[in-house]
Amino acid sequence: MPHKKGRVFSGARPTGRQHLGNYLGAIKNYVALQDEYECVYCIVDLHALTTVDTTENLRQNTYEMALDWLAAGIRAEDSIIFVQSHVPQVAELHLFLSMVTPLGKLTDLPTFKEKARQQPHNVNYGLVGYPVLMAADILLYKADTVPVGIDQEPHIEFAREVVRSFNFRYKTNVLVEPQMKATEFPKVLGIDGQQKMSKSLNNHIELAATEAETTQRVMQMVTDPQRQRRSDPGNPEVCNVFSLHKVFSSPDEVAMVNIECRRAGIGCVQCKQLFARNLNAHLAPFRQRRAEIGRDPQQVWDVLDQGRQRAAAIAEQTIAEVKAAIALP
Ligand code: SF4
Incomplete structure (x- = not known):
């Protein structure tokens, strides 16, 4: 060693x-x-x-x-x-x-x-x-x-x-x-945007979930509570989706969301779809390896x-x- x-x-x-x-x-x-x-x-x-x-x-x-x-x-x-x-x-x-x-x-x-x-x-x-x-x-x-x-x-x-x-x-x-x-x-934070992510609270996103399951969980995520309608400007600083964008999305995408959310240029659905795509791409090698090892x-x-x-x-x-x-x- x-x-x-x-x-x-x-x-x-x-x-x-x-x-x-x-x-x-x-x-x-x-x-x-x-x-x-x-x-x-x-x-x-x-x-x-x-x-x-x-x-x-x-x-x-x-x-x-x-x-x-x-x-x-x-x-x-x-x-x-x-x-x-x-x-x-x-x-x-x-x-x-x-x-x-x-x-x-x-x-x-x-x-x-x-x-x-x-x-x-x-x-x-x-x-x-x-x-x-x-x-x-x-x-x-x-x-x-x-x-x-x-x-x-x-x-x-x-x-x-x-x-x-x-x-x-x-x-x-x-x-x-x-x-x-x-x-x-x-x-x-969990998908409720309030409490720490935890299995017992059922607000979690499993690493080993399928792409479809992951996307479904992401689409359930609570966003800026003040943003009621698509036309309302949002505040990414209080949104858990944005916090996770910072981890899994490119700097350009993070900058785009940061600007467009504030002027209602992007809707939460579109924003979550982008995040789900990036998260799934990030987890793809993990899932492949998990399936390989899990075979035996x-x-x-x-x-x-x-x-x-x-x-x-x-x-x-x-x-x-x-x-x-x-x-x-
Ligand atoms: S647009 Fe994105 S960052 Fe803004 S409130 Fe919706 S999900 Fe959150």
Whole structure:
């Protein structure tokens, strides 16, 4: 492997087929990071257990997500792509780290409070320990770099504190403090133009949808609410279609929409048709690759298994060092 800047770890819950929000918010960044870093990308199925009511879709969701990652350009030959529960040492490290974690620190974290509010019927032990498991993910693979959005910063700071507590308690330097790589995770609004794109809100556009389905979803997008009639001038600054034009359309097209929308020179239907065309053109290579890989689903499971082997090799080493530091008999 050519010399890389360091090792990145990032995890995402198995949410099945990915959508445009996942792509712009995470996957695109995952693909780009591979050129500079050794990347460890983990499908965190254990984390998912803290909030899911049923696990029947877990396997299929894991497969679909891995397939989308590969089709989008995450390279199995460079990056380690694997499923969290396939390397059980993470649970072991989680336990060791829990011994140096004050409970009050966990219950004070804003993310815990938020989750407890969202599911008052299920404030489980795993939910409280979520940041400890997250720290274990990063520390097990000795990742020195973690790409984070602003809302995740307290978790990484927490992981750094855990490292200091552990290393101090056991007079060791076996665990490495990860650095945050401040990353912009753009918030992508759903087709309702109001809320963050999300499967559960059914306001998403799936990457793997057909061209016709994609166009249909785009045509449903909410635009500038003040623009009631075709003859009304619009304001692209408040329109989600325009935000996405900026990502998927050419600079000339963006400039044209910006001018013509304001003087009602272009209607929303025409504007959306243009966006749908550009989006479909952008996603065409992804869809082709997805279809190719998807013809043999075993390929995806093989990639995850190779990832497991590479991840396990690092994990076994770390656990051996951790146990030696604790002086377990
Ligand atoms: S013309 Fe385009 S940018 Fe303007 S409001 Fe309609 S969809 Fe939005």
